[in-house]
Amino acid sequence: MVIKLKIKNKLIFAADLDNLDEVNNILNQISNLINTVKIGYPLVLSEGIECISKFKNLGYNVIADFKVADIPATNKKICKITFEKGADAIIVHGFVGKDSVKACKDIAKKMNKELFLVVDMSHPGSRQFLEKNSKEIAKIGLELGIKNYVLPSTKPKIGLEIRKILGDEAFVISPGIGVQGGEIKKTLKFADAIIVGRSIYQSKDPMTTTKKLINHINLAIS
């Protein structure tokens, strides 16, 4: 498994709030339990791209969830800027086709950064288009030598099928646990780490909730 990010407790916090103080408040409570934060449009569009360096300065791995999905030239620029701003990894869509993904892969390699390829998604609407092509997207990733992937925890059967295509060398992260209905035990049969947002940041007691999640993770892999 080739991944430079070491994800503590196999748990990535999805910081989807639109207020940096609120995110910091949650992180203060769970900082000894997680070391990897996924940030995306809600936070960056509200508080600015500098959120990346702020979390880096606090010692977190930062995965920029920009679900990059444009033509190759634009994809390259988005990835380059995101990496220059300090992100360790960027999330990229595969449905746009091999050339667009390759542009991201090439710049990630050049800058010694990580790229995660979205193969399928967790929401019901993903069945309409994405799911029908998920195996082809996985194959694009393999052809390009991509090691890191995103698979949905709400579709454990598909997760296992695609994991077989990707092989043991792949590193898979999976969102959809909790609020979206995904289960930790089933997910960790095909994924190496899970992404959790609302179950943590909407919890009355984020620290206790996160500890419980980690207990479940440890039970699932024992």
Ligand code: O7E
């Ligand atoms: O449901 P939550 O609140 O635990 O949040 C899940 C997070 O994962 C949230 O940031 C959402 O945007 C993201 N996500 C999905 O929920 N489903 C997907 O299929 C893909 C993602 C995602 O993060 O993609 C890149 C990893």
